[in-house]
Amino acid sequence: MHIVIMGCGRVGAALAQTLEQQGHTVAVVDQDPTAFRRLGSGFGGRRVTGVGFDQDTLREAGIEEAGAFAAVSSGDNSNIIAARVAREMFGIENVAARIYDPRRAEVYQRLGIPTVATVRWTADQMLRRLLPSGAEPLWTDPSGGVQLAEVHTSPAWIGHKISRLQDETGVRVAFLTRLGEAVIPSSQTVLQEGDLVHVMMRTDEIEKVEAAFAAGPEEGGH
Numbered sequence: 578m579h580i581v582i583m584g585c586g587r588v589g590a591a592l593a594q595t596l597e598q599q600g601h602t603v604a605v606v607d608q609d610p611t612a613f614r615r616l617g618s619g620f621g622g623r624r625v626t627g628v629g630f631d632q633d634t635l636r637e638a639g640i641e642e643a644g645a646f647a648a649v650s651s652g653d654n655s656n657i658i659a660a661r662v663a664r665e666m667f668g669i670e671n672v673a674a675r676i677y678d679p680r681r682a683e684v685y686q687r688l689g690i691p692t693v694a695t696v697r698w699t700a701d702q703m704l705r706r707l708l709p710s711g712a713e714p715l716w717t718d719p720s721g722g723v724q725l726a727e728v729h730t731s732p733a734w735i736g737h738k739i740s741r742l743q744d745e746t747g748v749r750v751a752f753l754t755r756l757g758e759a760v761i762p763s764s765q766t767v768l769q770e771g772d773l774v775h776v777m778m779r780t781d782e783i784e785k786v787e788a789a790f791a792a793g794p795e796e797g798g799h
Contacts (some may be wrong), residue, residue, distance in 0.1 A: 581606065581638045582705060583629030584650030585657045588675060590615035592647060597622055604638035630659035632666060645671035645707040653677055660690045671707050689771055692757070710719075712787055715775065722780055725751055730774045733793025740764035746789040748776040779795075 578601050582589050585607035593603045593616060603622035606629045607613065627634030629650060640646065646663035648656035653676050658672040673691050679795040684690045712726040734742060738751050739762045753760045754773035760766075768774070778786050 578644035585612035649675040
């Protein structure tokens with residue numbers, strides 16, 4: 578996958594290096610050309626000097642071929658503008674924006690942009706939003722038979738009730754993260770765009786559950 582990163586501070590540089598090590602192609606955008614020194618001589622991706630929400634700059638960075646975009650500059654407003662441009666102008670599905678002011682998180686989430694607050698930033702959180710796949714274990718019972726995990730959910734499930742998700746996948750939805758807040762759903766709760774789904778499931782059924790979440794609802798189901 579090709580991934581564009583706006584911001585070459587410590588976070589952006591670390592993210593770029595990690596993604597490249599995982600085999601992805603990476604382009605890093607920054608207004609300050611000296612910032613690219615953080616990438617080191619071994620970095621093989623593109624270094625693009627410019628404003629990260631400028632469409633021509635993003636095109637130079639390969640946004641039209643990108644599968645993900647991360648806005649991790651030092652400015653909240655710049656990050657959210659760039660993330661919206663990537664999502665709305667170029668149709669990038671996997672977008673994440675770093676923020677400094679957590680009070681803005683809910684506003685950004687309502688715009689459909691997953692955010693990662695600086696105070697709790699980890700590379701894993703940002704990578705999880707850029708490269709969503711499978712299940713991310715959060716807790717396993719002492720016997721190892723049951724685990725709580727965040728499972729990547731296909732957009733095809735949006736608009737369907739939790740009850741259908743549970744019936745077709747055999748899991749129990751423990752809670753959702755919606756707009757940055759944990760929500761305990763009822764069977765009638767409808768999945769919305771941006772929801773992170775946390776489920777309880779049998780450890781030996783992880784692969785089956787991952788496949789069902791990725792596939793979407795069965796045709797002809799209710």
